[in-house]
Amino acid sequence: MNKAQLIEAIAAEAKMTKADAKRALEAVVGATTKALAKGERVALVGFGSFAVSKRAARKGRNPQNGKEIKIAAKKVVKFKAGAELAKKVK
Numbered sequence: 001m002n003k004a005q006l007i008e009a010i011a012a013e014a015k016m017t018k019a020d021a022k023r024a025l026e027a028v029v030g031a032t033t034k035a036l037a038k039g040e041r042v043a044l045v046g047f048g049s050f051a052v053s054k055r056a057a058r059k060g061r062n063p064q065n066g067k068e069i070k071i072a073a074k075k076v077v078k079f080k081a082g083a084e085l086a087k088k089v090k
Helices: 003-014 018-037 083-089
Strands: 042-044 048-055 058-061 068-071 074-081
Touching: 003 018, 018 042, 018 048, 074 083
Parallel strands: none
Antiparallel strands: 042 048, 048 074, 058 068
16 A cells, blocks of 8 residues: 555545545654654554664675675664554454
8 A cells, every 4th residue: 555545545434535634644654753753652552653773783795796894873763563453464
């Protein structure tokens, strides 16, 4: 499902216009992004939680020539599915 399809599904489920659904989706994504950028955790009960995790620097290999390369440390976003979502997907 892409963003346009998600907007259509939200509009149909909530009985709102596609324009309103698009604004609502963009507001949720924007608020989630801002919270994660601050290092906060975003939890949606029944759906799951988003959190920022630190990935340590490490050594890797260039697959083209096999030479060792350094991979810098960085922050990554992790998602953990909630119990209800996991049960429905199962």
